[in-house]
Amino acid sequence: MATFSQRVTPKLAERxxxxxxxxxxxxxxxxxxxxxxxxxxxxxxxPTYERRNSYKWVYQPxxxxxxxxxxxxxxxxxxxxxxxxxxxxxxGLCNHSKWTSDYAEFVAQIEAGKQS
Ligand SMILES: [Zn+2]
Numbered sequence: 001m002a003t004f005s006q007r008v009t010p011k012l013a014e015r016x017x018x019x020x021x022x023x024x025x026x027x028x029x030x031x032x033x034x035x036x037x038x039x040x041x042x043x044x045x046x047p048t049y050e051r052r053n054s055y056k057w058v059y060q061p062x063x064x065x066x067x068x069x070x071x072x073x074x075x076x077x078x079x080x081x082x083x084x085x086x087x088x089x090x091x092g093l094c095n096h097s098k099w100t101s102d103y104a105e106f107v108a109q110i111e112a113g114k115q116s
Contacts, residue, residue, distance in 0.1 A: 004082070006031060009068050012089045019068060022088035023098070023110050028068040035059035066091040073103040 009031045013019045019028040029040045041059040048054045061067060071090035074080030077100050090098070098106045 005068075005070050008070055008082075008084070008087060009089060011084060012070070012087055013068075015084065016089065019089065021066070021091040021094055022071065023090060023094040023107065024114075026091040026094075027065050028089060028091060029061055029065050031068060040065050066093070069095045071095045071098060075100045 013030065016022065019030045020026060021028060033040055035041050036059065041061055043057050044060055045055045045057055048056050069090050069092055071088050071094070072080040072082075073086050073088060075098075076082075080086050094110070
């Protein structure tokens, strides 16, 4: 079964004209892109810690991209809903920084940050 984010993110990308963070404009990796797609991901070897000299390969997003997250303009804690009108695509950083803060205040903060 598709998760909430899997169902909703393509609709938001279509509505907003592409895969980017609503707040900072960072490019996001389209949902459903295979991790082996080298336009978006790179392969890195990490230790498994299970035993000495044991490694596995994992895929990480290239630094210019992030994984799309769904942000509630009016957060659910403050009575926001899962209606598309209340949802935007967000990068991880913006989604985290906004948390439960007011939408308009957060947008103003981001705008101020872009100018400085
Ligand atoms: Zn962002």
